[in-house]
Amino acid sequence: MSPRSLDRTFIGRSTEYGAHLGDTYRVYPSVRSMPPTQAGQQSGRRGRVLSQNLLALGFTSFFTDISSEMVVAIVPLFLTTTLGFSFFGFAAYEAAYQGTNAVFRIWGGSIADNRQSHKKTAATGYSISAVTRLGLVLSALVAWVPAIPFLLADRIGKGLRTAPRDALISLSTAPDRLGMAFGVHRAMDTAGALLGPLVAFLVLSSAPGAFDAVFVISAMFAAVGVAVIWMFAQEKPQKQVNQNQRPRIIDQWREVKDTKGVAKIATAVGMLSIVTVGDAFIYLVIQQTSNLSARYFPLLFVGTALVYLVLAVPLGRLADHIGTRPVFLAGNALLIVMYLVVGFSGLGLVASLLCLGLLGAYYAATDGVIPAMVSQLVDTHIRASGIAFVTVVIAVARMLSALLFASLFETLGKTSAMITLSIAMGVAVLVSIQLMAPRNVMTND
Numbered sequence: 051m052s053p054r055s056l057d058r059t060f061i062g063r064s065t066e067y068g069a070h071l072g073d074t075y076r077v078y079p080s081v082r083s084m085p086p087t088q089a090g091q092q093s094g095r096r097g098r099v100l101s102q103n104l105l106a107l108g109f110t111s112f113f114t115d116i117s118s119e120m121v122v123a124i125v126p127l128f129l130t131t132t133l134g135f136s137f138f139g140f141a142a143y144e145a146a147y148q149g150t151n152a153v154f155r156i157w158g159g160s161i162a163d164n165r166q167s168h169k170k171t172a173a174t175g176y177s178i179s180a181v182t183r184l185g186l187v188l189s190a191l192v193a194w195v196p197a198i199p200f201l202l203a204d205r206i207g208k209g210l211r212t213a214p215r216d217a218l219i220s221l222s223t224a225p226d227r228l229g230m231a232f233g234v235h236r237a238m239d240t241a242g243a244l245l246g247p248l249v250a251f252l253v254l255s256s257a258p259g260a261f262d263a264v265f266v267i268s269a270m271f272a273a274v275g276v277a278v279i280w281m282f283a284q285e286k287p288q289k290q291v292n293q294n295q296r297p298r299i300i301d302q303w304r305e306v307k308d309t310k311g312v313a314k315i316a317t318a319v320g321m322l323s324i325v326t327v328g329d330a331f332i333y334l335v336i337q338q339t340s341n342l343s344a345r346y347f348p349l350l351f352v353g354t355a356l357v358y359l360v361l362a363v364p365l366g367r368l369a370d371h372i373g374t375r376p377v378f379l380a381g382n383a384l385l386i387v388m389y390l391v392v393g394f395s396g397l398g399l400v401a402s403l404l405c406l407g408l409l410g411a412y413y414a415a416t417d418g419v420i421p422a423m424v425s426q427l428v429d430t431h432i433r434a435s436g437i438a439f440v441t442v443v444i445a446v447a448r449m450l451s452a453l454l455f456a457s458l459f460e461t462l463g464k465t466s467a468m469i470t471l472s473i474a475m476g477v478a479v480l481v482s483i484q485l486m487a488p489r490n491v492m493t494n495d
Contacts, residue, residue, distance in 0.1 A: 099230050103222035106282035107172075107215055108238035113275035114176060115239050117183060117268040118204070119246025119355075123348035124254070124264060125201065126330045127337070131344065137334070141456030143198070144328060145449045150202045152445035154209025159438025160299040162214035166287035168434060169218060173279045175211025179204045180276050183269035190262035209445075213438035220425035220433055221286040228425050229374060232418030233366020237359055240413075244355035246271075247348035255345055288430040302435040311427050312436065316443045318482035319420065322382050323447035325474040327455050329354060329409055332392065335464065336405065339397040350406060357410025358417075365414045366422070374423040375486045381415025383479050384408050386472045393468025420444075 129135040129143060162171040185200035216232070223231040246268075253264050297305075307313050333350040336342065342350075369377040388408040395401035421437050428436030458467035 101222040110275045110279040111239035112242040115242030116246040117272035119243045120250040120268040123247035123351045127347045138456045141452045144452035148449035150205040151209045152442045155438045155442045158210035159213035159434040162434040168214040169283045169285045171214040172211040175207045179207030180272035186265040213434045216421040217434035228422040229366040229369030232422045233363040236418040237362040240359040247351040251348040306436045306439045314485045318485045320443040320447045321478045323444045353406035354410040358413045361414035378419045381412045389468045389472040393465045
């Protein structure tokens with residue numbers, strides 16, 4: 051289908067839906083003031099999920115994740131085997147990776163809200179990430195050009211785009227369909243995350259050590275993703291912006307923090323994230339414990355992505371029916387089981403597959419549910435800042451988590467480290483249940 055025919059296919063639907071969504075937000079400027087049952091009655095059968103923006107952003111994420119996961123799938127092994135990084139050295143890289151992401155999430159959310167330019171801000175972030183692929187090609191061809199700066203620059207692009215993109219999805223979706231909408235987006239995103247490692251595996255199987263070929267193909271997919279968002283996504287401004295009175299970032303974040311329930315959600319996700327072991331660490335432990343051949347390492351990413359792809363939409367729909375918080379907390383509880391499997395098993399084929407399945411289910415229950423949960427609370431004019439506020443907490447906590455896990459793993463060993471983290475996760479889940487209880491975060495103004 052040509053770009054023009056694709057545009058004609060969805061433009062009529064999005065115009066009709068956009069008019070309805072505009073009416074919804076004029077009556078209900080925030081979901082905080084709308085009881086859940088009333089929200090469902092307000093949208094009724096007209097509360098569509100597949101808006102033009104959702105499809106455009108979904109395909110953008112699909113192509114971008116093929117690109118990024120081709121790189122991500124080889125980076126842990128590349129750094130630890132080719133460049134000789136120790137486990138703690140990789141943790142330091144992962145911490146810098148998450149820290150860079152966190153800093154620029156702040157800017158991305160603030161700029162998008164200040165200018166009411168969610169599409170442009172997100173598209174700029176995707177464009178930056180695409181350009182870094184060319185830098186990686188150069189680093190693979192020229193020995194003295196380091197790859198690390200380009201990998202960290204990619205996180206600048208991701209930091210800028212994530213909150214504006216998720217805000218644009220929420221602003222294009224009826225309030226009672228947010229879980230489903232984010233589930234659809236994450237499913238499309240994860241389809242790319244599944245294909246990316248497969249492409250990297252095929253390339254490296256055909257030409258072992260051909261990292262430059264992986265980076266070139268990655269750059270091509272990234273370029274397609276950038277083209278899709280610029281051509282097909284549409285802005286959804288929520289109010290006129292006074293060019294001379296734009297709020298400072300600190301003012302936006304203060305308004306977000308003062309929104310009922312947001313601070314407690316941020317506290318809960320921060321506690322949970324600091325005891326969440328990054329998937330790259332789990333894959334390295336599986337590879338080292340089971341002596342998995344390096345050529346098969348990218349397939350570990352595929353296993354997780356496959357489970358995530360299957361469960362993202364059903365768990366998003368479940369979150370719309372029973373609430374986002376129970377689904378999110380249940381997802382974190384799955385990590386306790388995974389930690390115990392990692393700690394007490396020899397990580398043979400069955401145990402490794404179980405770990406990949408649990409990790410995929412965790413991401414399906416949390417990744418899209420978090421922005422849906424935040425979108426239900428914050429006003430539309432600070433939607434990107436609200437999502438950024440919570441996801442920055444997660445990124446900072448993950449930065450600390452990387453260093454924490456490496457320290458525990460090297461001082462206590464695999465089994466004791468995983469037991470310690472499983473206990474900590476259990477405590478964090480119990481505390482979060484109290485913090486995120488509906489009576490503490492919802493109001494019927």
